[in-house]
Amino acid sequence: MNYTLMSKQDLENRLELLMSRYEDFKNQNLKLNMARGKPGDEQLALSDGILTVLSDDEPMCGVDKFDARNYGLPTGMTELKEIFASLLGVDAKNVIIGGSSSLNMMFDYISQCMTHGVCGNDPWFGKKVKFLCPVPGYDRHFGILEHFGIEMILVEMNENGPDMDKIEELVKDESVKGMFCVPKYSNPTGITFSDETVQRIAKLSPAAKDFRIIWDNAYCIHDVTDTPDTLLEIFSECRKYGTEDMIIEVASFAKITYAGACVSALVASENNLKQIEKRMFFQIINHDKVNQLRHVRYFKDADGVLSHMQKHKELLAPKFSIVLNSLKDNLSDKGIASWTNPNGGYFVSLDVPEGCAKRVVSLCKEAGLVLTGAGATYPYGNDPFDRNIRIAPTFPSTDELAEAMKVLCVCVEIASIEKLLK
């Protein structure tokens, strides 16, 4: 039943049926939310042991011999650096621990580039600065760039990552100073950059000496299937070409322990760390070290984190299945939608017919289902094709999610047929 091949009469009949289903949903006064990539309540509860893992029975310091409760240790506890290093496949000496938010670390880094430039190059403030933005992408990356008045250049994502032909061309422009990306289980497509993509990124030779890639590895260990993706470790690849200064990697425990109270990390080359640590010296005496110690005591090591992630997977796998099965059952073969089948991360990316995304989100809202705003996955909230919708399955319960997906699929069908009938 491919809608694009159906007669006008058949489409009108189908639309009538769908509208009656839609009215039924509206009459149920639903309150459903699939807007943000927030962990669900059951996921949060997985980490509640961390609340009481510390007590005054045990010494409040680690191998650094700094009392976690007092000032000091600006770049964080060694044990926590080692855990991040092991999870990311990097060297602990290249890791700086931050506060509860890796977004904060990214924002501060770009802010530093604005006022102090990159490793001895001119500050970006007042200069023409452009960033490459793989799309669809993460709205908060675009937000940082928007805040600092950095021009965003769209680069389409494909199943291997961003369009590397285009990137290799664009970096010849000296005003192109960087790129934000989520290399594994990308937000929102769930795509992991292929080995070739990572290698081509490592091999880049941008005209701008101060070109920096914010490698937001937010979902580095966040699998939702038994066939997880693997990502080439970027610094190892970069070292082959002497380009490791190009990468600023971040990660956090936002979706491991608590989104509202975790620890974050930044990984960078010695040259970059030198500049970042110099700025941090003026900015903060230390981030919350007691929460660092809490995480270290709770997990002990990287294996402790990985087995904890299995529990998240057990909670999330059924939710992703609900979304994907619902899309398959309701939208397959209708010629109106395509979507991603991620092995991890927090999102499924849904493409509806051009010009229909806003209409779908609006229809859903009227029926009591809040989705991420259409366009949010594009710079300035403007999807030039009005096509992409980000589905965030993690926060609702499985029951709510099943209901939400029914509403969404009906709305996609309605908006698509409306367009075909125009």
Next chain:
Amino acid sequence: MNYTLMSKQDLENRLELLMSRYEDFKNQNLKLNMARGKPGDEQLALSDGILTVLSDDEPMCGVDKFDARNYGLPTGMTELKEIFASLLGVDAKNVIIGGSSSLNMMFDYISQCMTHGVCGNDPWFGKKVKFLCPVPGYDRHFGILEHFGIEMILVEMNENGPDMDKIEELVKDESVKGMFCVPKYSNPTGITFSDETVQRIAKLSPAAKDFRIIWDNAYCIHDVTDTPDTLLEIFSECRKYGTEDMIIEVASFAKITYAGACVSALVASENNLKQIEKRMFFQIINHDKVNQLRHVRYFKDADGVLSHMQKHKELLAPKFSIVLNSLKDNLSDKGIASWTNPNGGYFVSLDVPEGCAKRVVSLCKEAGLVLTGAGATYPYGNDPFDRNIRIAPTFPSTDELAEAMKVLCVCVEIASIEKLLK
């Protein structure tokens, strides 16, 4: 026994005696540290109940109904805003909660002024920007200004606060854009701004529309005697003259709970908050809310905090007494030193003869006593009189402190006599 009135021979005899005492200290291989305003171990232990105050038995949210463990509530929990508001005498609606560091909030605010200007005025980046720096002052304030290339203009502190005649004159220069200060139990003098000083600050009419005072109220409730100072509430005074946009106040629990893991706050007018919150929207989803909840549950309200501060006072009062008694017993009437007698805060400020501070610090260091670097209380670490030494009595034990003060006083005498003999 005023050294300035003594004969050369008597001074030489005295110096010989002091040098022999000094050698005794050196032979003891002391390891003493009065360098930083860090809480002592016993002070940290006062708050250890906060480590286990949360458990999964109780709901993890407050009146805002936001789960502290999840994303959301960027400006912080209402209950914690109310506690800060009550302690500072301001309205909770003017309070934003930060992370573990008020220094971080100050740094970020100045950084914001650099890239985005103040409430619609031009960004400071690339402009001639000067700040007023009451001296002696806090090295980390000067550090922020140095980092951003802001010119520092010295303003002498007196027993009522900074020299207001000079400030009223200096703000006529439009390139003078602000001032950092610690209005209560000032770092390092321990002086609290008099009512008249606060009123004259509130009445300032700077040429620069974007003039901002960073009102670092770090020691707002940090008394060490039974005759505490009181500070006029600055926003109430400013409202009389419509100048409340001029003030950015910060405070933290660094010296209430844990220096290494606390909560901080920023207080500002609606106009300033609007701009700060807009920036924070791009910078962070939320600061650590679980630690906010931990503080709320532990203290319950402002009274809980105030009675907790009594315990700090009981630990700190004897330490301040040791310092002040030692200075009095050893240096009074010798014509070589003057010092402050603070009712609170974390420091005693000691002035030695001009040109002697570096020598004193260096003599102490050789004898195993680390002091704050001479000059640290001045911009660029440069005390133009080489006179001021910041004494931080909180971290050492009372025994160590008594020993350290003996060393310090002998070194002050030696350096002073050396100068008189020149």
